[in-house]
Amino acid sequence: MRLMLLNPNTTEAMTADMERQANRYARAGTEIEGFTAKFGAESVECAYEEEFAIMSFLQTIRERADAFDGVILSCFGDPGLYACRELSPVPVVGIAEASMLMACTVAHKWSIVTVIPRVKPMAEHLVRFHGLEQRCASIRTTPLSVLDCEREPERAVREMVKASQAAVAEDGAEAILLGCGGMGPLDDEIAKAVDVPVIDGIVCAVKLLEGLHDYGLKTSRHAAFMRPEPKDLAGVPGLGGVSA
Amino acid sequence: MRLMLLNPNTTEAMTADMERQANRYARAGTEIEGFTAKFGAESVECAYEEEFAIMSFLQTIRERADAFDGVILSCFGDPGLYACRELSPVPVVGIAEASMLMACTVAHKWSIVTVIPRVKPMAEHLVRFHGLEQRCASIRTTPLSVLDCEREPERAVREMVKASQAAVAEDGAEAILLGCGGMGPLDDEIAKAVDVPVIDGIVCAVKLLEGLHDYGLKTSRHAAFMRPEPKDLAGVPGLGGVSA
Amino acid sequence: MRLMLLNPNTTEAMTADMERQANRYARAGTEIEGFTAKFGAESVECAYEEEFAIMSFLQTIRERADAFDGVILSCFGDPGLYACRELSPVPVVGIAEASMLMACTVAHKWSIVTVIPRVKPMAEHLVRFHGLEQRCASIRTTPLSVLDCEREPERAVREMVKASQAAVAEDGAEAILLGCGGMGPLDDEIAKAVDVPVIDGIVCAVKLLEGLHDYGLKTSRHAAFMRPEPKDLAGVPGLGGVSA
Amino acid sequence: MRLMLLNPNTTEAMTADMERQANRYARAGTEIEGFTAKFGAESVECAYEEEFAIMSFLQTIRERADAFDGVILSCFGDPGLYACRELSPVPVVGIAEASMLMACTVAHKWSIVTVIPRVKPMAEHLVRFHGLEQRCASIRTTPLSVLDCEREPERAVREMVKASQAAVAEDGAEAILLGCGGMGPLDDEIAKAVDVPVIDGIVCAVKLLEGLHDYGLKTSRHAAFMRPEPKDLAGVPGLGGVSA
Amino acid sequence: MRLMLLNPNTTEAMTADMERQANRYARAGTEIEGFTAKFGAESVECAYEEEFAIMSFLQTIRERADAFDGVILSCFGDPGLYACRELSPVPVVGIAEASMLMACTVAHKWSIVTVIPRVKPMAEHLVRFHGLEQRCASIRTTPLSVLDCEREPERAVREMVKASQAAVAEDGAEAILLGCGGMGPLDDEIAKAVDVPVIDGIVCAVKLLEGLHDYGLKTSRHAAFMRPEPKDLAGVPGLGGVSA
Amino acid sequence: MRLMLLNPNTTEAMTADMERQANRYARAGTEIEGFTAKFGAESVECAYEEEFAIMSFLQTIRERADAFDGVILSCFGDPGLYACRELSPVPVVGIAEASMLMACTVAHKWSIVTVIPRVKPMAEHLVRFHGLEQRCASIRTTPLSVLDCEREPERAVREMVKASQAAVAEDGAEAILLGCGGMGPLDDEIAKAVDVPVIDGIVCAVKLLEGLHDYGLKTSRHAAFMRPEPKDLAGVPGLGGVSA
Secondary structure, eight states, X not given: OEEEEEOSSSOHHXXXXXXXXXXXXXXXXXXXXXXXXXXBOSSOOSHHHHHHHHHHHXXXXXXXXXXXXXXXXXXXXXXXXXXXXXXXXXXXXXXXXXXXXXXXTXXXXXXXXXXXXXXXXXXXXXXXXXXXXXXXXXEEOOSOOHHHHHHOHHHHHHHHHHHHHHHHHHHOXXXXXXXXXXXXXXXXXXXXXXXXXXXXXXXXXXXXXXXXXXXXXXXXXXXXXXXXXXXXXXXXXXXXXXXX | OEEEEEOSSSOHHHXXXXXXXXXXXXXXXXXXXXXXXXXXXXXXXXXXXXXXXXXXXXXXHHHHGGGOSEEEEOSTTOTTHHHHHHHXXXXXXXXXXXXHHHHTTTOSSEXXXXXXXXXXXXXXXXXXXXXXXXXXXXEXXXXXXXXXXXXXHXXXXXXXXXXXXXXXXXHOOSSEEEOSTTOGGGHXXXXXXXXXXXXXXXXHHHHXXXXXXXXXXXXXXXXXXXXXXXXXXXXXXXXXXXXX | OEXXXXXXXXXXXXXXXXXXXXXXXXXXXXXXXXXXXXXXXXXXXXHHXXXXXXXXXXXXXXXXXXXXXXXXXXXXXXXXXXXXXXXXXXXXXXXXXXXXXXXTTTOSSEEEEXXXXXXXXXXXXXXXXXXXXXXXXXXXXXXXXXXXXXXXXHHHHHHHHHHXXXXXXXXXXXXXXXXXXXXXXXXXXXXXXXXXOEXXXXXXXXXXXXXXXXXXXXXXOSSTTOOOOOOBOBTOTTTOSBXX | OEEEEEOSSXXXXXXXXXXXXXXXXXXXXXXXXXXXOSSBXXXXXXXXXXXHHHHHHHHHHHHHGGGOXXXXXXXXXXXXXXXXXXXXSSOEEEHHXXXXXXXXXXXXXXXXXXXXXXXHHHHHHHHHHTTOGGXXXXXXXXXXXXXXXXXXXXXXXXXXXXXXXXXXXXXXXXXXXXXXXXXXXXXXXXXXHOSSOEEOHHHHHHHHHHHHHHHTOOOOOSSTTOOOOOOBOBTOTTTOSBOO | OEEEEEOSSSOHHHHHXXXXXHHHHXXXXXXXXXXXXXXXXXXXXXXXXHHHHHHHHHHHHHXXXXXXXXXXXXXXXXXXXXXXXXXXXXXXXXXXXXXXXXXXXXXXXXXXXXXXXXXXXXXXXXXHHTTOGGGEEEEEOOSOOHHHHHHOHHHHXXXXXXXXXXXXXXXXXXXXXXXXXXXXXXXXXXXXXXXSOEEOHHHHHHHHHHHHHHHTOOOOOSSTTOOOOOOBOBTOTXXXXXXX | OXXXXXXXXXXXXXXXXXXXXXXXXOOTTOEEEEEOOSSBOSSOOSHHHXXXXXXXXXXXXXXXXXXXXXXEEOSTTOTTHHHHHHHOSSOEEEHHHHHHHHHTTTOSSEEEEOXXXXXXXXXXXXXXXXXXXXXEEEEEOOSOOHHHHXXXXXXXXXXXXXXXXXXXXXXXXXXXXXXXXXXGGGHHHHHHHOSSOEXXXXXXHHHHHHHHHHHTOOOOOSSTTOOOOOOBOBTOTTTOSBOO
């Protein structure tokens, strides 16, 4: 099977890292192709920047998803998840959602440990969006920017370990979800110092999409994810034409 | 004071209607200017189409909001509300949010009566996003498309009355929120046949923004609505340059 | 338009202060008349004392509300709000409710900062009563009594600033709601030292009632706020006669 | 032990009936004295009328509770419960609360079957006030006024049976709570036709107060139910003097 | 009336203590017989060990409950409560449930203070199972094992007092629920040092069952607690034969 | 990898069917071995019967799980899930949990369609236990017993289709979860007549366990699922010895 992995930002090195992370745990027979965002920011750290990522996701899905069996939104905010599901001919999984769902099978409660404090309200909304408040022990932030995870991996591990240990000791976290698409490559190093499972959403998304594929499950078209009606989308460069 | 009213779709007649509706109840001294979406769909009825509206909102806010005292997102889904708040130098109010908050002062529980059934899950998410589940008696849909409200006002009134009466009689609705930016002009006709307040979000947004202006309240910049960091937004036509 | 402002306690100086605060932000054309409680306590700080305030509210509404366009319950507990709505011929807004609703347009989460610790359970109930738990970051108390706000404004500002800063730094508050009807006059001083909007419920109530008036919205009479049936109210001094 | 039973209305025949109902299931050694409201309405069916009942409750508690071991608020709305707890030297139990708590030991979910539709929002608030939403299957109303229960017992039984059977068949009710203080005497007749426990709050309140007495439990004075501070309560006839 | 008290563990000394505690507050005419678990662990401190307690409960209920008027599950986890209710011909009350319900009449919020930290997630589930999250201020653990309560009562009191005081001071607890069936005998000593009611579930269960008995209320058989169908229960030693 | 599939009942034909269903969608390299309950009922339809299934689960896990990489509790009630997790050296997934989590990736809301009405309260508790109330559109029952699914597959399909169609049309279900371990083999037939994904928990459990295995995730031992302490488990036939 073939999976499309969508990096929400324009940083190509992150796309490569995400692709590598996805392949580490993919099974034989699963091919993964990463796509760097064509427009938007070099890293996504607020709602405004998410919107550009979404445009990029939609454009790539529109143009290329027919050749794939599943789509991974590799941004921990799951931006545009429901819009992408409407548009995509194949299942779409966000990495936040994937890590939360998968974590529920090994932990009664998990914590999200993520980047700079400003993303905390977004992460709170996200957990609530997915209806998983009861399983979330806490959301902890670090002083790390998204690009710090890429550029200063050792410091990033140190900060992540510190926040993760606090989540376990003080919040009752039984698993740690890595709250950024760029943290996957650090999972082993963090796990060495943290006494609970450390879970990367990219891997979880791969595993869930493999599972859906094996079982033949497709996105429901009944209510939330009906396909868009055919409509003119005037003046949208690269996204123009009819909407569906 | 000056208010920017953002129509999420490309249908200019709707912009004119929305502007007229806003002006009907604006007080002397409040000037309202409507903006038609520069790209996207002629009407917004799914999450995919919302994304184009958001791009349009962001572009207009970026280019023009400095000259205004407040922004109205005239789409009942409040699409991109938090992204717009991050970006905008002045307060931003969505019409769904506005009608829900205002309704709470005259009704213990209210119902949303809206367009075609496919928007129901979006409306449910919306109520939950704003944390107002306890005040929402029900969400009822009609067979009306967004454009039907514009093009077939008499039929639209009939369908709205029917669904509103059912909400009052069966769901305990004490007020009816008009669940589409294009329904405002129908409020009086619907109100004639429904025994509870019928509330249009555009008017409520105008009133709330007037109130915020009088009191001098601005969008908080502490957590959820911090301004975006300055970053390159590569390749976004009409939205390029730095992100903030 | 004319607004009736009901002070829940018997302290006339507070009525004057509340009236002044309401007028500071009222628009031209809005007249506000304050009413001191005819019986009850000099300050309201527990459920027992609230009950006397309610009696006073009801008596004044019954005798005088016909000459007004709206009623402000100027007590942060919103005591007797639903009873007053049943009775009153014109819209009634409580100052707690007003500040919570208005705050939702500029802050994702807000905190209530209020008087002595014993009112905390009441404030928790209040937030829950209005169904706004999701938007409330925290409720913080101070060592201030209600009358301290009046009598020792400098100390009151100091205590309020300290608790407000803690709410912002530790609880994620994006706006501060002044949790007592007597704190309004302190809003500017507190706002100078706190980096988020500081919101007084009296002003918000004025703004909401002006908005309702402009739009012509009245209290729904369908379910929660039906008018009382005509009944003998035996032996109630000043409130006797038929109940509606 | 001695229990004070407070009828919220001025109808003496109802006081007598409530006293009789309480005595039917009281154990030997429990003496119950009923008190008719000194002012207010002949029946309590809205928030406005509840306020007079509360005044009456407070006056009687203030003057007489010292001679008792517990207080029963015999009104299904539990009006003024927290104010009464603050004031009373002995435990206070509302009959709604009592029936809900007791029902939880024999039924996973229970329904409230009560009088005229206008009380439904009050009952919803009540369940939520006590934090028992998860255990409430439904609230069903009947065409019965409070006084109908007294004056037309046969019709009242018929209506109650009809609504109760619907609650069991359609809502999953496993027990029926009689939603009015005047329905107690009808419990056996209703129970004959309904296949689940039929529970009267007056009896439950007696049983809970007997239990508290045996165990020596008193109202906590730590947070919600601290005693009122001594204050002048100016001008309150029959309730004047200091507040505590 | 006769009550069956089921100790979940095999420690006979605890059965004797529990029986004594139940008798301390039972009224004349209530006979209580304790039963030690026939199999399982000497103390129950995890979900695995609870399962054996449940088997023991079911066996004893099956063989002996016909001779009793009520059953007390004397384990703070209320293990197997719904299975026991299905099977038992007479009402069944768990001591956690009993203390939570009874506490609601004297405290707006209560805290559970219990044994070693590993039981905390179980207690959280328990509160949620009963739908009482809104009334629970906190769950605090101590370093005490279940058997420590029995074997080192003085140390147990010290630890309980420390955690209880913290719950009152920091969490807003207005009553303390003793979170282990073996803590009942310590209630007076703990209460001396804690300024809110200290509540033991065994006593509460006795009081609730006495109340149900007086009122003649039985377990509802409509939905959750229907009796098991007659079925072969192959190979269950001591529990074999038909299931009902 | 090797998976242990635990049938909760003593009906061997169901074990064979479950094993076959699991193998249909397992990937090459996944071996699945089914285990029939050694004691208990021929079908599990109430909380009482679940308890025997749990004993059987625990015994089999204790004796055999070392030779496996994962455990499937093939009973839609997920009975004893947390006890099994504590005991098992390898991950344990219940089929209800598995289907709910997996469904969240293809449907915003799903419904459970299950056997006889008496299991409805159990299913409600189950959804709440897993904290997934927000994603559950409804729980619908049929007149089918567990064994009917096995013995009368055509009738079972008819009843399931009818209830599933109602869930889609009336409750907003976007996917149907088969609410019984014996319904898996019917999935294709039901899916033919229902316009949304039809999801069997056994398959989902296989897929989730394969995913956990690929990623190397193990049950967290930090809080909820700590291993039991070594203790004597007196007198438990086949489960005796130390508890861990």
